[in-house]
Amino acid sequence: MTPGPAGQTIRPATPDDLAACAAIWRDSLNDYLGRLAQPEIPDDLGPILRLYGHLRVTDPATFLVAESTARDGTRPDAIDGFAVGLRRDDLWFLSMLFVRPAVQGRGLGRALLAAAAPDPETWTGHRATATDSLQPISNGLYASLGMVPRVPLLRLVGLPERPEAFAPLPAGIEAIGFDEVGDGPAAANAADGLGRAALAAELAALDLDAAGFSRAVDHAFHVTEGRVGFLYRDRDGHAVGYGYTSESGRVGPIAVRDGALLGPVVGHLVRAVRPRGAFGMWVPGTAGEAIVPLLRGGFRIDGYPVLLCWDRPFADLARYVPMSPGLL
Numbered sequence: 001m002t003p004g005p006a007g008q009t010i011r012p013a014t015p016d017d018l019a020a021c022a023a024i025w026r027d028s029l030n031d032y033l034g035r036l037a038q039p040e041i042p043d044d045l046g047p048i049l050r051l052y053g054h055l056r057v058t059d060p061a062t063f064l065v066a067e068s069t070a071r072d073g074t075r076p077d078a079i080d081g082f083a084v085g086l087r088r089d090d091l092w093f094l095s096m097l098f099v100r101p102a103v104q105g106r107g108l109g110r111a112l113l114a115a116a117a118p119d120p121e122t123w124t125g126h127r128a129t130a131t132d133s134l135q136p137i138s139n140g141l142y143a144s145l146g147m148v149p150r151v152p153l154l155r156l157v158g159l160p161e162r163p164e165a166f167a168p169l170p171a172g173i174e175a176i177g178f179d180e181v182g183d184g185p186a187a188a189n190a191a192d193g194l195g196r197a198a199l200a201a202e203l204a205a206l207d208l209d210a211a212g213f214s215r216a217v218d219h220a221f222h223v224t225e226g227r228v229g230f231l232y233r234d235r236d237g238h239a240v241g242y243g244y245t246s247e248s249g250r251v252g253p254i255a256v257r258d259g260a261l262l263g264p265v266v267g268h269l270v271r272a273v274r275p276r277g278a279f280g281m282w283v284p285g286t287a288g289e290a291i292v293p294l295l296r297g298g299f300r301i302d303g304y305p306v307l308l309c310w311d312r313p314f315a316d317l318a319r320y321v322p323m324s325p326g327l328l
């Protein structure tokens, strides 16, 4: 446990803390977005709570809350803020950092960040995060530590109203659907007898190649969240990419070996299922192969960009589309 600047206790979160974290997430965003006349964050906290549940299991030591103490010093009082750092291979990713509006600007965000981050004396990997472009405090705080805003993530929302805008998958590329990943009995992938362990190995290799890190735990989460995966293979049976889509409209992550395949894969993913509403995805500004056909095909840019920040480059963002700003 670490002391916070106003006597808070910084400690690992328990499942009972997650609802308070989600409330702080929403309140602190609405506090500054409201002042900028931006729309409110909706009050459906289900998806963010499921993400927190996942991250608390994958990274229990760096999902931290700051708990204030009652005035009489005898008992915990309230959660003042929280930070979530993820470790995936040699990437450390700051998924969340939020402080209650009433206690912002007093050093708690910096203290939480230091407690969730790897030891700067010994860490040799990469550090990264994603920020709201509208938020100078977080951008300034992270950049002062070396994680400088480098690439926008554009929020693209819509339906493939003009499907001819997307180039088809090249001849010889087959798309193999799957809805199970990870260890366990070699069974049940939708096509082709591709076992779960073999699929996990292909996904890990594609992730390492395009994103610079592998993340078996997150693939398992995508499918439990109802995303449908596709593995793309060439004529020789080599995996050349993967991507996820879903009826909830969430698309990503996507990784391809050759940037020229990104547009056709995105086009395939937005036509492979029919969403209940619209599709939404976060596309790096460097991934023009996806952005141009999406815009021509009927998608619109929604709201303001998020900024991907890092200290040293780790991903090829012309070949990788993240799942979300919170899970990369």
Ligand SMILES: CC(C)(COP(=O)(O)OP(=O)(O)OC[C@H]1O[C@@H](n2cnc3c(N)ncnc32)[C@H](O)[C@@H]1OP(=O)(O)O)[C@@H](O)C(=O)NCCC(=O)NCCS
Pocket (backbone or CB within 6 Å): 028, 029, 032, 097, 098, 099, 100, 103, 104, 105, 106, 107, 108, 109, 110, 111, 130, 131, 132, 135, 136, 137, 138, 139, 140, 141
């Ligand atoms: C962002 C947030 C987590 C920071 O926590 P906090 O407790 O307010 O921050 P701290 O007081 O520890 O530190 C903020 C730092 O940002 C710096 N900062 C503030 N505005 C800045 C600016 N315009 N440019 C550069 N640096 C700036 C401050 O100087 C301070 O650094 P210091 O420690 O050297 O003084 C918190 O303000 C918050 O939750 N905001 C609303 C939600 C949000 O935007 N979250 C991040 C989404 S990306």
